[in-house]
Every structure is written in C-alpha cells, then in structure tokens.
Amino acid sequence: MQATRHHKNDISDLAFLVTGGAGFIGSNIVGYLIRNGVGKVRVLDNLSEGRIQNIQPFLRLPNFEFVEGDITDTETCMKACRGVHYVSHQAALGSVPRSIDTPLKTNAANVTGFLNMLTAAKDSGVKRFVYASSSSVYGDSIRLPKVEEHIGSPLSPYAASKFVNEVYAGVYALNYGMEVIGLRYFNIFGPNQKPDGPYAAVIPLFMDALLKGRSPYINGDGEQSRDFTYVDNAIQANIRALLTDVRGATGQVYNIACGERFTVNELFHTIRELVGSDVQPTYREERKGDVRDSLADISKARAYLGYEPNVKLKEGMAVTLQWFKENYG
Ligand SMILES: NC(=O)c1ccc[n+]([C@@H]2O[C@H](COP(=O)([O-])OP(=O)(O)OC[C@H]3O[C@@H](n4cnc5c(N)ncnc54)[C@H](O)[C@@H]3O)[C@@H](O)[C@H]2O)c1
Numbered sequence: 287m288q289a290t291r292h293h294k295n296d297i298s299d300l301a302f303l304v305t306g307g308a309g310f311i312g313s314n315i316v317g318y319l320i321r322n323g324v325g326k327v328r329v330l331d332n333l334s335e336g337r338i339q340n341i342q343p344f345l346r347l348p349n350f351e352f353v354e355g356d357i358t359d360t361e362t363c364m365k366a367c368r369g370v371h372y373v374s375h376q377a378a379l380g381s382v383p384r385s386i387d388t389p390l391k392t393n394a395a396n397v398t399g400f401l402n403m404l405t406a407a408k409d410s411g412v413k414r415f416v417y418a419s420s421s422s423v424y425g426d427s428i429r430l431p432k433v434e435e436h437i438g439s440p441l442s443p444y445a446a447s448k449f450v451n452e453v454y455a456g457v458y459a460l461n462y463g464m465e466v467i468g469l470r471y472f473n474i475f476g477p478n479q480k481p482d483g484p485y486a487a488v489i490p491l492f493m494d495a496l497l498k499g500r501s502p503y504i505n506g507d508g509e510q511s512r513d514f515t516y517v518d519n520a521i522q523a524n525i526r527a528l529l530t531d532v533r534g535a536t537g538q539v540y541n542i543a544c545g546e547r548f549t550v551n552e553l554f555h556t557i558r559e560l561v562g563s564d565v566q567p568t569y570r571e572e573r574k575g576d577v578r579d580s581l582a583d584i585s586k587a588r589a590y591l592g593y594e595p596n597v598k599l600k601e602g603m604a605v606t607l608q609w610f611k612e613n614y615g
Pocket of ligand 1: 305306307308309310311312330331332333334335336337355356357358375376377378379380381394395399418419420421470471472473474475
C-alpha cells in the first residue's frame with residue numbers, strides 16, 4: 287500500500303521543505319518523497335510534538351536534511367526556505383482541547399508561525415506553498431456533507447487559527463501572486479501518530495488502550511461521527527497539490543477525506559474486533575469545542591487534483607494497528 291505512486295513528474299531535480307516533518311503527517315510525506323527519489327527534502331521541526339524516531343531512517347541520507355528550529359522565528363523560516371522549490375507546511379499545534387487550554391501557544395505556532403512561513407516562502411520565491419488546514423473551519427455549520435464554500439463560525443481557538451491561515455493564504459495569493467493551496471484534513475490516522483500525551487487523537491488512543499487491555503474513554507455518547515481518513519490519502523493529496531499543473535487548482539482550499547463517516551462507537555467496535563478484545567469503553571462527558579458530525583464532500587479535490595481516497599477505513603486501520611503492535615504493543 288505504501289508503494290503507491292501519486293505523481294507522474296520526475297522529482298529528482300526538486301527540493302522540498304516539509305515543516306512539521308518530524309510529526310505524524312509530515313514524516314509520512316517525507317517518507318513518500320524519499321521513496322520516490324526526491325532531489326532534496328529538508329525538514330523544519332522544533333520537536334515539540336514530533337519525534338526524531340519518525341525521521342530516523344532518513345537522517346543519514348545525502349538528500350535529507352533536518353533543521354531543528356521554530357517557525358515562530360522569522361530568520362529560521364527564511365533559512366529553511368533557501369534553495370527550496372516547494373513548501374509543504376504541516377507544522378502547527380494540533381488539538382481542539384489544547385487550543386482551549388492554551389490559546390496563545392496555539393496562536394503563536396498556528397498563526398504567527400504560519401504567517402512567518404508564508405512570508406519566507408514568498409520572499410524566497412518558492413514555486414508553491416501547500417499547507418494543512420482543517421475540517422474544524424466548518425465550525426458550527428450543521429450542513430452535511432461539508433462543501434468548501436460553506437463554512438460556519440469557528441468553535442475553538444484551533445479552528446480560528448486554521449481559518450486565519452486560509453484568509454492569509456488568499457490574501458497572499460491575491461497581493462503577491464503566490465501559488466498557495468490549503469488542504470482541509472478530516473481526522474487523519476495512520477503510522478507515526480502517537481498515542482501519548484494529553485491531546486492524542488482518538489484512533490491512537492483506542493488502539494493503545496485496547497492493545498494493553500485498558501478501557502478507553504469515549505467523550506459523550508459516542509454517536510458523534512467523523513470522516514476518518516488514512517494517512518496515505520492525505521499524502522496523495524499533498525503530492526498532487528504540490529505538483530499539479532491544472533489551471534485554477536491553486537489559490538484554493540480542498541476537503542481531504544474519504545467521503546464516508548463513522549461514529550466513534552462504530553470506530554471503537556471496528557478496532558476492538560481487529561484487536562480481538564472484549565474490553566468495554568468508558569463513557570464520559572462531551573468535550574467543549576467539538577463538532578457533532580463531520581463528513582466531507584470531496585468532489586472539488588477530485589475535480590482539480592485528481593484526488594481519490596484509495597485506502598478505506600478498515601484497510602488503513604489494519605496497517606495502523608500493525609504499526610502500533612510493533613511500536614507500542
Ligand atoms: N492529524 C489530523 O487529523 C489533522 C486534522 C486536521 C489538520 N491537521 C493539521 O495537519 C498538520 C500536521 O498534523 P499532525 O497530525 O501530523 O500533527 P503532529 O503534531 O504530529 O505534527 C506537527 C509537527 O509540527 C511541529 N511543530 C509544532 N509547532 C512548531 C513550531 N512552532 N515550530 C516548528 N515545528 C513545530 C511538531 O513538533 C510536530 O512534529 C497540522 O497543521 C495539523 O493542525 C491534522
């Protein structure tokens with residue numbers, strides 16, 4: 287599954303910067319680029335959330351460079367963009383609850399850091415800037431499926447930060463003619479996503495707990511639904527967004543998801559079955575800032591990027607579980 291190729295271009299002459307490249311999604315993008323013979327890939331990450339293990343296999347490669355640094359520092363961003371053709375901007379502080387606990391930290395990384403990177407990319411003349419947005423920008427809109435043009439009001443500082451990213455991206459495209467693309471990820475999961483820390487995501491938390499015979503928490507009644515998306519689909523979207531030459535594809539935001547939704551209860555039962563466990567979940571109160579239901583309309587990404595989520599939930603879950611067994615089991 288990991289061997290699928292998502293581009294037709296020769297990338298052996300191209301240099302990419304992946305911010306947040308020691309994190310979950312970023313390290314998977316780096317892995318893809320390396321496996322496909324990239325000319326050069328540089329990672330900028332402050333290792334606040336990312337792990338050096340995620341990029342360990344690449345550290346000795348001649349076409350790989352790791353810069354430990356912070357996107358809140360403008361000089362660091364400028365240096366990181368030097369000699370680079372394409373920027374994949376993944377660095378940010380994820381998690382809605384974290385942003386409610388520490389909004390200034392979220393703003394520093396997700397808004398100031400974003401603007402620093404966007405400006406550095408502009409000033410360095412990079413060809414294209416593709417960045418991670420989020421389904422959280424749909425906020426309080428109850429419309430399903432989510433269509434790019436119809437968003438609601440943000441429900442958390444995290445959602446606000448991602449919305450601001452999209453606003454700035456639009457403004458930079460308009461004023462500076464930058465080629466910018468935003469990808470609104472919907473609950474991405476897969477290898478390299480860590481289950482530890484107070485702000486871990488639901489799939490790693492369930493897998494870790496069930497593999498260890500513990501009862502995982504479910505917030506609320508578990509009937510909230512999400513469009514869970516295997517990371518290989520997100521990689522595909524990033525590679526296509528970085529390299530597409532389709533007219534009108536830049537200056538846009540795209541939903542990146544599977545286009546299918548599952549409740550948290552269904553997710554729990556699927557993982558429990560895969561693990562072969564009979565542990566029951568522990569229900570607790572709902573989380574503030576969470577949306578009730580989420581489901582993406584992915585027709586825009588299909589039309590402009592040729593995006594097709596080839597890996598469905600169960601298949602992605604099996605690969606992820608295997609990774610958890612090897613790394614946390
Ligand atoms: N995982 C998801 O389901 C999901 C959903 C929507 C959006 N996103 C977005 O996708 C991107 C990647 O998310 P992820 O799940 O891989 O998270 P992650 O935490 O694994 O990766 C983010 C990386 O950014 C780094 N980072 C954070 N602040 C930084 C700073 N100030 N300077 C330099 N590096 C910094 C972290 O160390 C980490 O390695 C983020 O922008 C996130 O908001 C993720």
